[in-house]
Amino acid sequence: MGEFHFYTKLDQTLLLGVKAGNAEELLAGIQIVPDSSIYHHTHRYLHQHHYLSPEPPNDFAYWTAHVLGDVVLGERLWSVDIVGFQSIAELRQTFVNILEGHLASTRRRIDCAGGQEFHFMASRTYVLPTPHVAHNLAEFAHILNKVSINSLYFHVFDAKLRLERGENDFSRWFRSLGKTELAEKSSRLDPYSHTLDGLRREIIAMVEKHGSD
Amino acid sequence: MARIEDYASFVGQATIDELFLLARHLEGKSVQNVNSTAVGGGVAEILSRMIPLLKQLGVEARWDCIKGDEKFFATTKKFHNGLHGVAVDVGDDEYEHFLEVNRRNAGEMTFGDIVFVHDPQPVALIENRAEIGRRWLWRCHIDFSRPDPKIWKFLDQFVARYDAAVFSAPAFAQKLSVPQVLIAPSIDPLSDKNKELSEEAIASVFERFGIDRSRPIVTQISRFDYLKDPLGVIQAYKLAKQRLDMQLVLAGGGATDDPEGPAIMEQVKEQASKDADIFVLFLPPASDIEINALQRGSTVILQKSLKEGFGLTVAEALWKAKPTIAGAVGGIPLQIAHKYSGILTHSIEGTAQWIKQLISSPAYASKLGENGREHVRNNFLITRHIKDYLLLFISLFHEGDIVYL
Incomplete structure (x- = not known):
């Protein structure tokens, strides 16, 4: 693993024809849609609004708070710490638990206004190799500065949670180079609380700091 | 005419590079767009901008229009209103004429490897898919949230034969037997309506x-x-x-x-x-x-x-x-x-x-x-729209949630 090959990814959005008009239907949908849908609704907001800090909440939380007007449930769904999950299955179960707990705790049912239903979608991801290959940390930092945010996104978000590689691709490569401290630091980063360009700058700064270790 | 490189100043060179990377995967495949009018309306406007840019990326893209008479377009106008949820009455002879016009056009057409049909007017070109072969995509550009059930039942018999259907907004998704893809429209930052002004x-x-x-x-x-x-x-x-x-x-x-x-x-x-x-x-x-x-x-x-x-x-x-x-x-x-x-x-x-x-x-x-x-x-810029179209075409040849190209 001496070299780091930069890949990039591009997403296609699929419409599943499944919709929800209240919290019960949202729960029912979350239980049946494919993993690629859970991934879509917990990451789309971040990819599409990657320039914002703080970023808008995940789709489930946003719809619950802003469309249903249930700010308590919305906050619970928003506060799910996605960085702590190793698989989509665990993440799905957490949303299911929150919604089941909420529905069991209250008899209040709110239906959304007509036309404002939650529409379940899914991401189909196409992964492409880029021509960029880093042979050392200096080259890595130089390339990371110029690849698209899609490439950064693939190696940080998709690699860990969707491809279930345990940690992001950058940290895995740093570890293979014997840069354990850099690997640990970059692995501990919470990418969900940065803008993508902010995340890019932070990783580059870390690499430059540890490059000569 | 706009050059694809001109958009790098808006979206960055890396985004343009990714479009070229994607377009390579369509080498040897021709993409034929079909709609019902060469001028006027949003579909013609976006195709007239999109086709030259796809060509610059190396995609063999072209655009054909079906020919119809007054009765045909009066019928498709009724379809349009009915799909918007307006009550309309379409007679059996109008349905039959609609099919005749589509059959006549299909008989005169040289189909591409990928046939990308826009809106309801040419939807029935696919009727003889068994003989024609090819990959087929149907793009619905109109509000489709409350379609008239009778008109939709008629159109669905054709939509169901496509490889995928494309809609502009999540609310337009239907219970369909074919995959449904979301592709939002876009604006062109170089057009008169959007370019920088002094x-x-x-x-x-x-x-x-x-x-x-x-x-x-x-x-x-x-x-x-x-x-x-x-x-x-x-x-x-x-x-x-x-x-x-x-x-x-x-x-x-x-x-x-x-x-x-x-x-x-x-x-x-x-x-x-x-x-x-x-x-x-x-x-x-x-x-x-x-x-x-x-x-x-x-x-x-x-x-x-x-x-x-x-x-x-x-x-x-x-x-x-x-x-x-x-x-x-x-x-x-x-x-x-x-x-x-x-x-x-x-x-x-x-x-x-x-x-x-x-x-x-x-x-x-x-x-x-x-x-x-x-x-x-x-x-929502045209470069994202191009990316979505390239992925749509490529998706016809791959399966799975994660595709390694």
């Missing part, structure tokens, strides 16, 4: 219409029909004006075939005649520069629609970094995340309240506008 050009348009740029200006650009709620806009303006000085600009084309259009227009004119700060501008079709200038020179933009297809005027306003207040209908919530990249409202009173807030809080309004521009940069 301060002099903007000022001259406002001067021509007699609008005072030293005072706040609230603007809605849209057709004068009921669904765009121009009367609701006037009411919201009047409520807001009780507390703050401002002018209102309502600009757009005349009423379409909306039967209530003339009545709405009369009421708009009547309201405007009582208030010298309301400017009602009936713009002819070739007024893109004027629309661009009016958007750029306004303080706040409104799109207070009651129903909307996608509502691209919102993306146009956001691209100009304008604080925008819009109804939460159709495709508008895709373009505005409430309080992040603009404001979504549900009532006249709410709209009035937000008009006051945004005029009184220019720093917040400016931040919304900047966020809105970034959102459009990443999600």
Whole structure:
């Protein structure tokens, strides 16, 4: 693993024809849609609004708070710490638990206004190799500065949670180079609380700091 | 003609490089677009921009139009209205004529490897797919949220034979037997409606219409029909004006075939005649520069629609970094995340309240506008649209949630 090959990814959005008009239907949908849908609704907001800090909440939380007007449930769904999950299955179960707990705790049912239903979608991801290959940390930092945010996104978000590689691709490569401290630091980063360009700058700064270790 | 490289200044070279990387995967495949008109309408407008750019990326793309007679287009107009939820009556002879025209066109057509059919008019070209072969995609550009069941049943027998159907907004998704893909429309930052304008050009348009740029200006650009709620806009303006000085600009084309259009227009004119700060501008079709200038020179933009297809005027306003207040209908919530990249409202009173807030809080309004521009940069420019089309074509040859190309 001496070299780091930069890949990039591009997403296609699929419409599943499944919709929800209240919290019960949202729960029912979350239980049946494919993993690629859970991934879509917990990451789309971040990819599409990657320039914002703080970023808008995940789709489930946003719809619950802003469309249903249930700010308590919305906050619970928003506060799910996605960085702590190793698989989509665990993440799905957490949303299911929150919604089941909420529905069991209250008899209040709110239906959304007509036309404002939650529409379940899914991401189909196409992964492409880029021509960029880093042979050392200096080259890595130089390339990371110029690849698209899609490439950064693939190696940080998709690699860990969707491809279930345990940690992001950058940290895995740093570890293979014997840069354990850099690997640990970059692995501990919470990418969900940065803008993508902010995340890019932070990783580059870390690499430059540890490059000569 | 625009060059694909010209868009790098808006989206970055890496994004353009990714389009070239994707396009390579279509080598040796021809993509044939088919619709029913070469000029006029949104589909022709986007195809006339998209095809040259696809060619520059190395895709063998072309565009054919089917030929039909008056009876055919009268029938497809009924389909169009019926798919929008308007009650229409289509006779058996009209269905049969629709099929005859499609069969005749299919018989005369040389099909590409990928046949990309736009809207209902040419949908039945696929009738003899067993003989023709090829990969088929159907793109529905219209609001499809409440289709007339009889018309939809007729069209669905053809849609079900396609490899995938494409819709512009999540609400248009149907229970279909084929995969459904979301592809939102886009704006072109190099078009007259969206390109940068000099301060002099903007000022001259406002001067021509007699609008005072030293005072706040609230603007809605849209057709004068009921669904765009121009009367609701006037009411919201009047409520807001009780507390703050401002002018209102309502600009757009005349009423379409909306039967209530003339009545709405009369009421708009009547309201405007009582208030010298309301400017009602009936713009002819070739007024893109004027629309661009009016958007750029306004303080706040409104799109207070009651129903909307996608509502691209919102993306146009956001691209100009304008604080925008819009109804939460159709495709508008895709373009505005409430309080992040603009404001979504549900009532006249709410709209009035937000008009006051945004005029009184220019720093917040400016931040919304900047966020809105970034959102459009990443999600609603023509380069994203091209990426979605390339992925759509490539998807015909791959399976699975994650595809390694």
